[in-house]
Amino acid sequence: MIRFENVTKTYSGGATRAVDNLNLEIESGKVFGFLGPNGAGKTTTIKIMTGILQPDAGTVWLEHADIAKDTIEAKRMFGFVPDSFEMFERLTGIDYLRFLADVYQVGEAERKAHLDQYLPLFDLEKAIGQQIRSFSHGMKQKLQIIGSTIHQPRIWILDEPMVGLDPASMHVLKQKMRDYCDSGKTVFFSTHVLDVAERLCDEIGIIRDGKLIAQGAPDALMRSESATSLEDVFLNLTVKEG
Amino acid sequence: MFAYLKLLVKQRLALWNPARNLRNAKSKWKVVLSYIGFTLGMLALYGMLVGMEYLLYGAFVQLGEPQTLLALTGIVCTLLVIVTSFFFVLSELFFSRDIPFVSALPITSRGLLGAKLIRIWIGEAGIALLVCLPVVILYGIGHAMGVFYYLAAIILIPLLSVAPLAVVTLLSFALIRVSALWKRRELLTIVASMAFLIAFLYAEMRLSLSAEGSDLGALVLQLVLRQKQMLDLVVGIYPPIQLFTSALTNGGGSALLHGIMFAGLNISIMAVVWVLLGNGYQRLAVRQQESLARLNASKRRVGKQRERSPLTALYVREMREILTVPVYAMNSLASAVIFPVLFAVMVVSGGQTSAELAMLPALAAMVPKPVLIAIIAALLTFLTSMNMAVATSVSREGKRHEFFQTLPVKPRNHLLAKLLMGLTVNMLCVLPITVILLVAIPSLALTILLGFVVSCFFSTAMASFALMVDARHPRFGWKNETEAIKQNGIAALTMFGSMGFIVLCGAAFYGLLILNVAALNALLIVMGIALGLDVFLINRLMKTTANTYIHQEIRN
Numbered sequence: 001m002i003r004f005e006n007v008t009k010t011y012s013g014g015a016t017r018a019v020d021n022l023n024l025e026i027e028s029g030k031v032f033g034f035l036g037p038n039g040a041g042k043t044t045t046i047k048i049m050t051g052i053l054q055p056d057a058g059t060v061w062l063e064h065a066d067i068a069k070d071t072i073e074a075k076r077m078f079g080f081v082p083d084s085f086e087m088f089e090r091l092t093g094i095d096y097l098r099f100l101a102d103v104y105q106v107g108e109a110e111r112k113a114h115l116d117q118y119l120p121l122f123d124l125e126k127a128i129g130q131q132i133r134s135f136s137h138g139m140k141q142k143l144q145i146i147g148s149t150i151h152q153p154r155i156w157i158l159d160e161p162m163v164g165l166d167p168a169s170m171h172v173l174k175q176k177m178r179d180y181c182d183s184g185k186t187v188f189f190s191t192h193v194l195d196v197a198e199r200l201c202d203e204i205g206i207i208r209d210g211k212l213i214a215q216g217a218p219d220a221l222m223r224s225e226s227a228t229s230l231e232d233v234f235l236n237l238t239v240k241e242g
Numbered sequence: 243m244f245a246y247l248k249l250l251v252k253q254r255l256a257l258w259n260p261a262r263n264l265r266n267a268k269s270k271w272k273v274v275l276s277y278i279g280f281t282l283g284m285l286a287l288y289g290m291l292v293g294m295e296y297l298l299y300g301a302f303v304q305l306g307e308p309q310t311l312l313a314l315t316g317i318v319c320t321l322l323v324i325v326t327s328f329f330f331v332l333s334e335l336f337f338s339r340d341i342p343f344v345s346a347l348p349i350t351s352r353g354l355l356g357a358k359l360i361r362i363w364i365g366e367a368g369i370a371l372l373v374c375l376p377v378v379i380l381y382g383i384g385h386a387m388g389v390f391y392y393l394a395a396i397i398l399i400p401l402l403s404v405a406p407l408a409v410v411t412l413l414s415f416a417l418i419r420v421s422a423l424w425k426r427r428e429l430l431t432i433v434a435s436m437a438f439l440i441a442f443l444y445a446e447m448r449l450s451l452s453a454e455g456s457d458l459g460a461l462v463l464q465l466v467l468r469q470k471q472m473l474d475l476v477v478g479i480y481p482p483i484q485l486f487t488s489a490l491t492n493g494g495g496s497a498l499l500h501g502i503m504f505a506g507l508n509i510s511i512m513a514v515v516w517v518l519l520g521n522g523y524q525r526l527a528v529r530q531q532e533s534l535a536r537l538n539a540s541k542r543r544v545g546k547q548r549e550r551s552p553l554t555a556l557y558v559r560e561m562r563e564i565l566t567v568p569v570y571a572m573n574s575l576a577s578a579v580i581f582p583v584l585f586a587v588m589v590v591s592g593g594q595t596s597a598e599l600a601m602l603p604a605l606a607a608m609v610p611k612p613v614l615i616a617i618i619a620a621l622l623t624f625l626t627s628m629n630m631a632v633a634t635s636v637s638r639e640g641k642r643h644e645f646f647q648t649l650p651v652k653p654r655n656h657l658l659a660k661l662l663m664g665l666t667v668n669m670l671c672v673l674p675i676t677v678i679l680l681v682a683i684p685s686l687a688l689t690i691l692l693g694f695v696v697s698c699f700f701s702t703a704m705a706s707f708a709l710m711v712d713a714r715h716p717r718f719g720w721k722n723e724t725e726a727i728k729q730n731g732i733a734a735l736t737m738f739g740s741m742g743f744i745v746l747c748g749a750a751f752y753g754l755l756i757l758n759v760a761a762l763n764a765l766l767i768v769m770g771i772a773l774g775l776d777v778f779l780i781n782r783l784m785k786t787t788a789n790t791y792i793h794q795e796i797r798n
Contacts, residue, residue: 082644087645090563099558101549
C-alpha cells in the first residue's frame with residue numbers, strides 16, 4: 001500500500017509548486033501507472049516517496065511506515081529504478097549487485113537465486129563481470145531493474161523504466177511487473193508510453209502542474225472522458241487550451 | 243576551435259557564478275555568507291602569501307639582490323605547473339567525458355588540442371600572476387620602475403607556464419601511448435604519475451643537495467665576496483628564467499630583446515608540441531576512450547556471494563573508489579607513496595643524509611622527549627592534512643547522492659563509512675613513514691611510536707572536521723572526476739584550515755612551554771584538547787551532520 005496525504009513540495013521560495021497538495025492511495029496488488037506531461041511533477045513525487053526529497057508538507061506512507069519518520073523501515077519496503085543511471089561506473093555489474101545485496105542484508109542463498117533467475121532473463125549473464133561504464137544505456141537499465149528487486153521489496157517503484165530497453169527486455173519487464181502484483185505486492189511506475197500503461201496498469205494517476213487531475217482504472221477513465229484510448233484521455237486532460 | 247574554447251571557459255566560469263548559484267539556492271543568505279566566507283578565506287591565504295613574499299623581498303634587498311626573488315618566484319611558478327598540472331592535463335586531454343561529443347563536431351584535431359591547452363593555460367597563468375605580482379610590485383616600487391616594466395610583467399608572467407605545460411603535454415601523450423600496450427592502464431596511469439613525481443622531486447632534491455655538498459664553503463665565500471651572485475645559482479635550475487628576469491630588470495632594448503626571446507622560447511616550444519601532436523590527438527583520445535570500454539569488457543569471474551554488513555559494504559565501496567579512480571588515488575595517496583619512497587631512497591643511497599641520520603639520536607638526546615614526540619606527531623599529522631579523499635567524500639557522490647538517499651542505511655553509517663575510509667587513507671600516508679623512521683632510527687623507537695599515536699588524535703579531528711564541512715556544503719555538480727576532487731574550493735580551504743590547526747596546536751604547545759609548564763604536561767594538555775575535539779566532532783558528525791547529509795538536495 002502507498003498513501004500520499006496532502007503532500008506539497010515547492011521550489012524557489014514557494015513560487016513554484018512542483019507537487020501541490022497530493023492525495024493518493026494505491027492498494028497492494030496493483031500496478032499503478034503515473035502519467036503526466038514533462039515537468040508535471042512525476043519525478044519530484046517519486047523522489048519524495050523514496051526519501052530523496054523532503055516534502056514541505058504532508059506525509060507519504062509506504063505500507064505502514066512513514067518515509068519521513070520510519071525512514072529506514074520505509075526504505076526497506078521498496079526497490080527503486082531511477083530515470084537516469086548515475087551509478088558506480090568503475091564497479092563491475094556483479095559488484096554493484098553485491099553491494100545492494102549487502103546493504104539490504106540479503107542472504108547468500110536468496111541473492112544467488114535472484115541472480116540465477118534474473119541474469120538470464122535480461123541477458124546479462126555474460127556482461128555482469130564487466131565494468132558498468134562499458135555497458136550500454138539499456139544494459140545499465142536492466143542492471144538497475146535486477147538490483148532493485150534483489151531484496152524482494154513489497155513496493156517496486158520505477159521512473160520511466162522502459163526508456164532504453166530493447167523489445168525483448170521490455171516484454172520481460174512488463175511480465176515481471178504483472179507477476180509482482182499477482183503475488184500481492186505493489187508496482188508504481190511513471191511512463192510516457194501510454195499504450196503500455198493502458199494494457200498493463202490496474203490503475204492510472206494523471207498529474208499536471210503538481211496536482212492529481214485524474215485517478216482510476218484505465219477503462220473507467222476512458223468512459224468518464226468519453227475517449228477510445230488512454231492517449232485521448234491524457235490529451236484531453238493535459239493539453240492546455242490556447 | 244574558438245567556439246569550443248569559449249564553451250570550455252564559460253562552463254568553468256558558470257561553476258563560480260554567484261548570480262546563478264543565488265538563483266538556484268534554497269537559502270539565499272547561506273549562499274551569500276558562504277561566498278563571503280570563501281572570499282575572506284582566500285584573501286587570508288593570499289594575504290599570508292603576500293606577507294611571506296614581502297618578508298623575503300626585504301631579505302633579498304638586504305643581500306643586495308632583489309632581482310633574484312623575481313627569478314625565484316618565476317621558478318616556483320614553473321615547478322608548480324609541472325608538479326600540479328601533470329595529472330590535470332592527462333585527465334583533461336584523455337579522460338574527459340566530452341571527448342565523444344566534441345569528436346563528432348566539425349573541429350580539427352589540432353583545434354581541439356589547442357582549445358583544451360589554452361583553457362588549461364588560462365588557469366595556470368592566473369595562478370602565476372597571483373604568485374608573482376606581489377614581488378613584481380615590490381620590485382617596481384623599490385626601483386621606481388616605469389609603466390613598461392609592469393606591462394612586460396603582465397605579458398611575461400602568464401607565459402611562465404607555457405613551456406612546462408608543453409612538457410607535461412608531451413609526457414601525457416607518451417604515457418597514453420605506452421599504456422595502450424598494457425591491460426591495466428589505469429593502474430599504469432597511477433603508477434607512472436607517482437613515479438614521475440617521485441623522479442622529479444628526487445632529481446630536484448639531489449640537485450640542491452649536490453649543490454650544497456660540492457664545496458659549500460667556497461660557494462659561500464664567492465657569494466660574500468660578490469664574485470658570484472645568488473641569481474646565477476637560481477638561474478642554474480632553469481636557464482630560461484634568466485631571460486625573464488633580465489626582461490623585467492634591464493632597461494631599454496636589452497629588456498625588450500630578452501622579453502621577446504623569453505616569449506618566443508615558450509611559445510615556440512608549445513607550438514612544436516601542438517604541431518607535432520595536434521593531428522593525432524583526437525584519434526588517440528577516442529581510441530583511449532574506446533579501449534577503456536574494450537579493456538574493461540574483459541570479464542571478471544563472478545565469485546562467491548559472501549554477505550557483508552551494510553557498513554562494511556559502504557566502506558569497501560568508498561575504499562575501492564579511492565583506489566581505482568586514478569585522479570582520486572593521485573590526490574589522496576600521493577603522500578603515502580612519494581614521501582616514504584623519497585625518504586627511503588635518501589637513506590638507502592647513503593651519503594650526507596645517512597650521516598645526518600646517524601647523528602640524530604645524539605641530537606635527540608638533547609631535546610626533551612615530549613618535545614620530540616610533539617615534533618614527530620606534528621610532522622606525521624601534516625602528512626594527513628592533505629587528505630582530499632575525506633574532504634571531498636560527500637561531494638564525490640555527485641548525482642549518485644540520490645541513490646544513497648534511497649538505501650535503508652542509517653545516515654550516521656554513511657558518514658561513518660566515509661570517516662573510516664578517511665582514517666584508512668591517513669594510516670596509509672602515515673604508517674609507511676613511521677615504519678621507515680623506526681628502521682632508520684631504532685634507538686628512538688618508543689618516541690616515534692608515541693609520536694605516531696599522538697598524531698592519530700589530531701588527524702582524526704581533522705578528518706572529522708573535513709567530512710563535516712563537506713557533508714554540510716557538498717558540491718555535487720561536477721562533470722568529471724578531476725573537478726570532483728581537485729576543483730573543490732571548500733575542500734581546499736578545509737585542507738588549509740587543517741594546516742592552520744596544526745600550527746595552532748604547535749603554538750599552544752610552545753606557549754605552554756614558555757609559561758613554564760613542564761613539556762610532558764604541555765603535551766598532555768594539547769593532546770587532551772585534540773581528544774576532546776575528536777569526541778565532540780565525531781558526536782556531532784554522527785548526529786546533526788548525518789541528518790543534514792541525508793537531506794542534502796541535488797539542485798540542477
